[in-house]
Amino acid sequence: MSEQAQNKVQKGAIGKKPSAKQWRPATQAVRGGANRSQFGETSEALFLTSGYVYESAEEAEARFAGERDGFVYSRFANPTVAMFEERMALLEGADAAKATATGMAAVTAALLCQLSAGDHIIASRAMFGSCRYIVDTLLPRFGVEFTYVDGCNIDQWQAAMRSNTKVCFLETPSNPTLEIIDLRAVADIAHGAEARLVVDNVFASPVLQKPMTFGADIVVYSATKHIDGQGRCMGGAILSDAGFIEDHVSNFLRQTGPALSPFNAWVMLKGLETMDLRVRQMSRNASEIADFLADHPKLSKIFYPERKDHPQHALAAAQMEMGGNIATFEMTGGKQQAFRFLNSLSIIDISNNLGDAKSLITHPATTTHQRLSEEVRLDLGVTPGMLRLSVGLEDVRDLKEDLGQALDLA
Ligand SMILES: Cc1ncc(COP(=O)(O)O)c(C=O)c1O
Incomplete structure (x- = not known):
């Protein structure tokens, strides 16, 4: 044919x-x-x-x-x-x-x-x-x-x-x-x-x-x-x-x-059929969570495109309608502290998927980016204390409480 x-x-x-x-x-x-x-x-x-x-x-x-x-x-x-x-x-x-x-x-x-x-x-x-x-x-x-x-x-x-x-x-x-x-x-x-x-x-x-x-x-x-x-x-x-x-x-x-x-x-x-509603609400939740996490003493960095401290926030505002539902952050205490934090969460699930109605969190260095050499990972900025949070559709107040109690225990 x-x-x-x-x-x-x-x-x-x-x-x-x-x-x-x-x-x-x-x-x-x-x-x-x-x-x-x-x-x-x-x-x-x-x-x-x-x-x-x-x-x-x-x-x-x-x-x-x-x-x-x-x-x-x-x-x-x-x-x-x-x-x-x-x-x-x-x-x-x-x-x-x-x-x-x-x-x-x-x-x-x-x-x-x-x-x-x-x-x-x-x-x-x-x-x-x-x-x-x-x-x-x-x-x-x-x-x-x-x-x-x-x-x-x-x-x-x-x-x-x-x-x-x-x-x-x-x-x-x-x-x-x-x-x-x-x-x-x-x-x-x-x-x-x-x-x-x-x-x-x-x-x-x-x-x-x-x-x-x-x-x-x-x-x-x-x-x-x-x-x-x-x-x-x-x-x-x-x-x-x-x-x-x-x-x-x-x-x-x-x-x-x-x-x-x-x-x-x-x-x-x-x-x-529901993607627009979901993505916008998840992004609103993520934006609120990024602000909530930003000044926490156990975090050394927060990455969220809409925030003024993001190095390309002006470009993000020009290209994207909202900041998105992913927020990435770094814990001061490295992998051990990041793992303690993950294991203390009670609502947010440890999972490498994203974009889900359920909030999911992963440790990129040992999951999605595990196969890269340590040198490449560090070159990409994927540090041992880094966590990637995909914010879902739960009530943002419950998510903040969950993150807050896990940070206390981490
Ligand atoms: C940025 C990006 N591209 C592509 C993929 C691959 O998608 P799939 O898992 O559906 O094969 C993923 C999955 O995590 C991703 O995060």
Whole structure:
């Protein structure tokens, strides 16, 4: 089957609803992409099917040839997954989206689908550990060169550009130190050399930051985080213009197979309906908690993008609508004290996930960033006393009381 034909098939039977693009975000979040079956269900239907049947052999042939719209196999496309993809695209203001089984599948596919041996990628060094593995371990095995830069230092991006640079890749705010990178400045540098900017927008979520409005070409998400938002399912998404999705992403996903399960897509669709409300309330809670923690004598540092003591708070205010639901802080007494503090919490759970309705806290040096060498960890500012708190939807007064009593015991 030709690539053009494959792409037509992968789009499935769901046509774009022109009016949905004009809706305001709250309406898009609840209704975007919805495609009712003949039963007229109010809630989006869960099409838990791997395959599709055809009325005739001719129909099968035509769908495979891309001459007729329709689904052919759920590794390529599925009606429930397509509803999730369309809703994501509307909320991001992107032409198109493709869903993946996890956030890491989205990151991996977004990079591998466009890079070849001999290409060069520049990445901000302050990244989630698995993203660093893709950049500095996986890609070089296939002949892709890489350079890490201090993402906040724009001169370093410019200096790292080479004639074979194809991609600039960053995360802002970064995990776990909440560094803020100037999206517009990096996009301009990338575009000056005909490279693309890929942004992992997990920490801000689609609610608080729209990287494409600052020039990003591709946005990736772990839907496992705020998009589900209730700790149930893994998922991911890649968003871009229609050309990039059709020419690079769709066929790569179709052939390599990291498809999102229809069940998970259905859960994510429900998650999107309340994401805006959840993320804004969690951010309000996080902002209050960051202020509450800031002057505590057992803490040496607090990182929260909205606070005046954050080194890039002005940039954060320009790029993000609110500070987000993650606050990171450092205990004066190092790992031992951080562990005592964690073990004294009674409401907030010790867990490395984030973006959940439940407040979760992790010790990055021994969990999410454990695989990095101590030298790299310290270079990234991931110190032994550092803790990353994902603030949830509980009553903020209960959270402050829990943090306060654990600090007393730590
Ligand atoms: C910034 C960032 N990117 C990507 C991922 C990967 O997402 P997933 O766990 O859904 O594969 C994570 C997960 O923690 C993350 O924090």
